[in-house]
Amino acid sequence: MFEQVKNSVDIVAHIGQYTQLRPGGGKALMGKCPLHDEKHPSFAVYPENGSWCCFGGCSSTGNFAGGTVIDFEMRRQNVSAVDAARYLCEQYRIVVSQDDVERYRRTEGLRQMKRSIMESIPASLTEQPEAARWLADVRKFSQATVAEFGLGVDDRLNAIVVPIMDRYGRPCAFARRFLAKDHKPKWINDHEDDLYKKISTLYNLHRARKHVREERRLVLAESYFDVVALWEAGVRTGVAYCSAHLTKEQAHVLAETLDPGTTLVFAACNDKAAQDNLAANKATLQGACPGIHLRVIRIPDGCKDLNDVLVAHGPEALAKAASETSSLDLYLLDRMLATEPVMEQQYRRAREIHAMAENVLVQQDMVRALAKQWDKTEVTVTQYLTGRAETAMVRFKTVNHLVSEYEAYARSSMTRRIPSGWSRLDEVTRGFGRPGDVIQMIAGSGTGKTLWAENLLLNMGQHRPEIPKMFFSLEQTGAMAFERFMMMEGGLAGRDVERWFVPGEDEHNRRLLEGVRRLCVKLDNFVVVDEGGLSLQRVEQCVRQAAFMVFGRPVGVVVIDYLGYLKWDGQWKDLYQLVSMIAREQKEMAKRLDCTVVSLHQITKAGAEGEPVTANSGRDSGAVLESADIELGAWRPDLLKTCVGDEKRRLENVMRVGVLKNRYGPTGAVIDYGIAFPTLRLNEKSKDEAMVQATQAPLQSDLPTTTGGGF
Numbered sequence: 001m002f003e004q005v006k007n008s009v010d011i012v013a014h015i016g017q018y019t020q021l022r023p024g025g026g027k028a029l030m031g032k033c034p035l036h037d038e039k040h041p042s043f044a045v046y047p048e049n050g051s052w053c054c055f056g057g058c059s060s061t062g063n064f065a066g067g068t069v070i071d072f073e074m075r076r077q078n079v080s081a082v083d084a085a086r087y088l089c090e091q092y093r094i095v096v097s098q099d100d101v102e103r104y105r106r107t108e109g110l111r112q113m114k115r116s117i118m119e120s121i122p123a124s125l126t127e128q129p130e131a132a133r134w135l136a137d138v139r140k141f142s143q144a145t146v147a148e149f150g151l152g153v154d155d156r157l158n159a160i161v162v163p164i165m166d167r168y169g170r171p172c173a174f175a176r177r178f179l180a181k182d183h184k185p186k187w188i189n190d191h192e193d194d195l196y197k198k199i200s201t202l203y204n205l206h207r208a209r210k211h212v213r214e215e216r217r218l219v220l221a222e223s224y225f226d227v228v229a230l231w232e233a234g235v236r237t238g239v240a241y242c243s244a245h246l247t248k249e250q251a252h253v254l255a256e257t258l259d260p261g262t263t264l265v266f267a268a269c270n271d272k273a274a275q276d277n278l279a280a281n282k283a284t285l286q287g288a289c290p291g292i293h294l295r296v297i298r299i300p301d302g303c304k305d306l307n308d309v310l311v312a313h314g315p316e317a318l319a320k321a322a323s324e325t326s327s328l329d330l331y332l333l334d335r336m337l338a339t340e341p342v343m344e345q346q347y348r349r350a351r352e353i354h355a356m357a358e359n360v361l362v363q364q365d366m367v368r369a370l371a372k373q374w375d376k377t378e379v380t381v382t383q384y385l386t387g388r389a390e391t392a393m394v395r396f397k398t399v400n401h402l403v404s405e406y407e408a409y410a411r412s413s414m415t416r417r418i419p420s421g422w423s424r425l426d427e428v429t430r431g432f433g434r435p436g437d438v439i440q441m442i443a444g445s446g447t448g449k450t451l452w453a454e455n456l457l458l459n460m461g462q463h464r465p466e467i468p469k470m471f472f473s474l475e476q477t478g479a480m481a482f483e484r485f486m487m488m489e490g491g492l493a494g495r496d497v498e499r500w501f502v503p504g505e506d507e508h509n510r511r512l513l514e515g516v517r518r519l520c521v522k523l524d525n526f527v528v529v530d531e532g533g534l535s536l537q538r539v540e541q542c543v544r545q546a547a548f549m550v551f552g553r554p555v556g557v558v559v560i561d562y563l564g565y566l567k568w569d570g571q572w573k574d575l576y577q578l579v580s581m582i583a584r585e586q587k588e589m590a591k592r593l594d595c596t597v598v599s600l601h602q603i604t605k606a607g608a609e610g611e612p613v614t615a616n617s618g619r620d621s622g623a624v625l626e627s628a629d630i631e632l633g634a635w636r637p638d639l640l641k642t643c644v645g646d647e648k649r650r651l652e653n654v655m656r657v658g659v660l661k662n663r664y665g666p667t668g669a670v671i672d673y674g675i676a677f678p679t680l681r682l683n684e685k686s687k688d689e690a691m692v693q694a695t696q697a698p699l700q701s702d703l704p705t706t707t708g709g710g711f
Contacts, residue, residue, distance in 0.1 A: 005085045008094045011050045011069045018076070021045055033058060035065075035075055078209040079167060080256040087168055107194045111170060114195065118163045118171040121152030128153045131160060134179060139225060140311050145232045149204075162224045164189075164196070167253070169206035172196040175224060175242070187223075189242075200249035203227055203240040209257060211236040218258065219297070219322060220246070221267040222274060226306040230267075233310060233318040244273070246281040251288035260291035265325050267306055270299040279332055283356070283549040295325040329357040333366055337373055346374075347384070354385045355544045386537050409435075416556060418467060418596075421459025424671045425657070429630055430664045432460070432598070433467070433556060436591040439598045440583075440624055441657075442613060443634035448655045449600045450476070452634065452673065453559050454484050456598065460557060461522035467556035468525045470546055472539060474565035478530040489519050525551060535567045536582060540589050555595050560586075562600035563624070580623040587627040611635065612670075615660045631661035634673075 012021060012029060024030030024044065033043035033054045042056030053066030058075070065075070073084035089096065090107075125132045125146070131153035135141045141151070152161045159176040166172045173196035175189045192198060204227045212218045219238040221227050230238035241250050258264065264285065268274040282294060300321065303309045309318045333353050340346050350370055357363050367385065371378045397405070418433035419426050432439060443449040457471055473481045486497045527550055529542055543555050560566070566582055579601075590597040601624050603617055613633030615625055625631050634657050659669045 004096060005070060005088050005094055006050060006068050009069045009088055009092055011052065011072075012045055012047050014069055014088075015045055015052060015072060019043060077168060077206075078213050078257055083167065083256070103194070110193060110195055111172075114171040114173070117174065118150060121150055121161050121163060122147060124152040124155065124161070128155055131179065135160065138311070139229075139307060140314075141228060141232055145228060148231065149228055151228075164201065164203060165206050166195070166201070167205050167209075172201070173198075177225075197249075198243065199247045200253060201242075202250055202253055203242050204231075205239050205253070205257065208237050208239050212257065212262070213259070216259065216261065217263045217265065218254075219265045219267055220254075221306060222269050223305065223307075226267060229307040229310040229318060230322060233315040233322065235319060235322050238267075245277045246284050248284055248288065251284050254285065255288040258289055258292055261293070263293040263295060264289070265322070266294070266296045266328060267299075267322070268296070269305045270303060275335060278328070279353075279356075282328060282332075283545075286358075286545075286549055294328040296328045296331045297321055297325055298331070327362055327365075329353065329359070329362045330365060330369070333369065337369075343374075351385050352544075355541050356548065416467065416596075418460045418464045418557065420456060421463065422671060422673065424669065425659075428659050428665050428669045429662055432456075432630075433464070433596050434629075435594045435596065437596045437629045438587050438590050438627060439596065439630045439632070440601060440628035441598070441632045441634060442601045442603050442617065442624065442660075443655075444603055444613075447634050447636055449602075449634055450561050451484060451488075452655065452657070453561055453598065453600055454481065455488055457526070457557075457559060458485065458488055458522055461524070461526060464556075465522060465524050468547070468551040468553065469523075469527075469557040470543060470555055470559070471526070471528045472534065472542075472558070472560045473528055473530045474532060474534060475561055476530070478528045481528055481530070485519055485523070486516075489522070532565070533567050534565075536585050536589055539566070540593060543593055543595070555593065558590075558593070558595055558597045560597065560599040562602055564602055576623075583624040583627040612656070613658060613660070615667075625661055628661055629663040630659070633658045633660045 015021065015031075015034070018034035019031040021029040021031040022041075024041070027048050028044040028046055030041045031043050031045075032038055032041050033056055035043075035054060036057040038056050040056075043052065043054050045052045051066060051068060052072055058065030069088065070081055070084045073079070073087055074081055077084065077087070079087070088094065125135075132146075135146055135151060136143075150163045153159070154161050154176055157176060157178065158180060159178045162175040162177065163171055164173040164175060173190040175187060177187050178185075189198060190196060203224055208218065215237055217237050219230060219235060221230065221238055221240045223240055223242060227238040227240045230236075241247070254264070266278060266281065268278050268281075278296070285292070285294070297306070298321070299305065300309060300313070300317075303312055306318060306322075309321055333350065336349050336353060337346060340349060350366075354363055354366050357366065363385075367378050367381050370376070370385075371381045374381065412435055416433045416435060417431040419431050420429070441449050441452065454471070457469060460467070460469060471481065483497050527546055529539075534542070539558070539560065543558055547554050563579065563582060563586075568578055568582055583601075586597060586599060603613070613635050615631070615633075617633060634655050636655060654672045657671045657673050659667050659671075661667060
């Protein structure tokens with residue numbers, strides 16, 4: 001579709017609608033840039049290759065400003081490439097398929113009908129002076145603001161009519177606010193159709209977009225009149241989601257609109273329902289726009305919303321309130337302390353709010369505020385919030401307590417148990433996934449432990465796709481993790497996975513999407529975190545955030561690759577002491593999160609030249625064995641010394657995994673695990689044959705095993 005749009009639209013004629021273009025020497029046409037204000041022409045259009053470039057203010061930040069006609073519309077309207085292409089298709093009636101033709105015919109007639117209605121609305125106010133007085137006297141909207149937003153009246157329903165525009169400024173629906181005081185509901189919206197989807201519509205986005213880009217700030221309000229009130233007060237960056245809460249679809253629209261570093265200011269109504277929704281709206285927004293700063297407007301006492309502030313105190317007071325914002329995280333904490341009378345509930349909820357705050361300085365502000373509120377030391381509050389506080393009261397448990405506790409444990413363990421995918425390993429360990437367990441894999445460098453962990457995630461995804469899983473890829477990027485997943489899923493070498501992504505072949509791309517689709521099914525409830533420099537405290541915080549923002553339920557499995565990349569603050573005598581502390585704290589984290597933690601640990605001794613990894617192999621680098629419930633050691637067979645002929649060929653791509661510690665069964669078992677992938681090359685077989693093999697390739701399974709003690 002993109003290529004067809006670029007080839008179909010005359011870039012000179014299209015951009016010529018927004019600025020006058022004249023020959024500028026060479027093959028370029030020059031004009032004043034329509035994307036920013038300027039006195040001298042610095043905008044060039046190149047008809048020969050269908051491109052443009054701004055050499056002035058658009059490029060003043062050092063970033064290139066130019067591209068195709070699609071890039072022009074993306075910058076002009078601040079929309080995504082897909083939205084820009086769709087807009088151009090509709091403007092120039094570019095036919096991509098028969099479905100597009102039918103959709104265009106249907107939507108164009110519907111759009112023309114709504115455009116006619118919108119054009120007739122302003123005149124209705126002159127015929128209904130009472131409605132006009134209501135807007136002016138009760139809502140304090142000036143005639144200029146009423147005209148800007150096209151407000152009118154439906155005399156049949158005795159209601160104010162508010163036109164709703166799509167992101168391009170085209171009418172798509174109408175909302176009505178009833179004037180009768182006892183009318184319920186006060187507001188109604190048009191029914192959804194091909195032009196209007198309420199869950200993805202943001203009121204006034206088409207007007208605010210330009211100002212948001214210039215000011216790097218957006219005010220997110222609840223209602224139509226809140227946005228109109230902001231405009232009356234001179235605030236041009238207001239949009240509204242016009243619902244009980246912000247939807248994921250609206251958050252994705254904002255993600256396409258907002259540049260990283262933009263400040264988003266919540267303007268929630270001053271009632272319990274809206275205030276209670278703030279935390280959920282924050283989570284929805286952070287899940288879609290992780291790079292933005294979140295703040296909140298504190299609406300004065302006695303006012304319910306922004307329009308009330310305008311009515312009670314005037315436009316200057318509203319503009320001041322909109323500019324004097326507070327950190328959303330601190331606001332949520334303050335409100336919780338003010339509304340929650342039970343101290344024990346304050347403790348619990350404060351920990352949740354603290355964990356959801358991404359800025360460490362804001363977290364420190366929370367500690368200071370809570371220490372003062374609770375009359376505790378900051379050290380004590382920090383220990384509690386980060387989960388490192390000691391319990392003052394010892395819990396004494398009788399046998400009856402233990403019976404009841406074990407029954408709950410057994411039920412939870414059976415429902416959450418996950419097969420690893422290797423029957424011999426599952427036979428010995430009784431499966432993974434017990435809440436609070438730590439499974440440690442120790443191996444030397446280059447053994448294949450990362451592949452083992454990623455294969456474990458795929459196996460878990462196949463057997464228990466409903467359980468949320470997280471992979472902390474601290475050593476490698478998420479892109480490389482994806483390549484490995486595709487290698488295992490498709491049976492291709494890494495370089496061939498790269499070739500699948502080279503654009504230009506439709507059949508090739510269709511096959512690729514099918515492979516990705518199958519991978520998405522297996523890793524449905526799964527996310528990757530590939531940030532470096534994370535501490536265990538930050539890992540735990542990320543897990544809690546994902547449980548709330550992504551999955552909507554607790555995370556079941558956390559895989560960390562690897563222990564040596566975890567950051568730890570403080571002074572330690574040596575590396576052994578540091579690794580031991582991290583390993584012990586990892587066990588405590590698993591219990592607090594009530595999930596299974598699988599972590600990889602690199603050792604320097606053993607594992608080389610076929611030397612088996614034993615329980616003592618990792619002791620030189622830290623006491624990791626003691627804190628694990630299941631400890632696995634991995635090494636590669638020494639092919640040169642021990643194997644010849646068929647045996648050598650069988651083991652050349654094998655990693656041996658030994659069960660070094662097992663809280664749930666015997667130790668000493670050694671399992672051969674295939675770690676290499678078929679090195680299928682596209683020049684050796686046709687792409688169709690390649691994809692047939694890829695779609696039929698099974699997950700890695702048990703190879704013939706070599707067993708040690710314990711079986």
